[in-house]
Amino acid sequence: MYGYEIIQELATLLSGEEIIVSSNGNISRQVYNYCKQPQIYLRGSMGLPISVGLGVALARPEKQILTILGDGNLLMGLGSLSTISYVRPSNLKILIIDNGVYATTGHQATTSGTLNYTALLDGFGLPNIVPIQRNDAVESIKEKIQLWLDAPELNILPALVDAKPPTLSNIPLHPEEIAMLQKHSKT
């Protein structure tokens, strides 16, 4: 399965009330195209989605915050896993879309191939779901996403996926307009 298909599956399971914080590049473009509610699309700020998601979770305790990021972004901000384990906001969930490459910038390989997600997340003391595997059946993928969404506390779902990107254009919004989406969603 490809990363964008995981986001499409997720979109069918959302209530529309969640806030999604998505990593720069392809993943934000996919969230913009496939998920309906106003989102926080990160631009350029690689490595920061976990930290930004933490801030949003603390600022909006009444909302479910879903942070979606690529393996390149995860590896660049790995220390932030320790911070979220320590702070532990119960309204924060993280989905890692690991395609093994920096797809947005031309498919250069990342170093995630040797990563054992369960060991990594257990080591940080972070509750996690058994990773989605490339050859998982669609039903099993849906079940894992639902389990992750229904978790009563902080939870991480790694998804190992194939690397083909869909061709999507840039999000036609300025950062100020993205910030306004959130202001409007407060009312």
Ligand SMILES: Cc1ncc(C[n+]2csc(CCOP(=O)(O)OP(=O)(O)O)c2C)c(N)n1
């Ligand atoms: C500090 C920094 N380095 C490099 C970039 C260029 N860049 C933008 S997106 C991206 C790839 C992100 O990879 P990943 O998080 O795995 O997501 P994917 O593109 O595979 O969906 C890179 C290298 C950047 N924006 N910031």
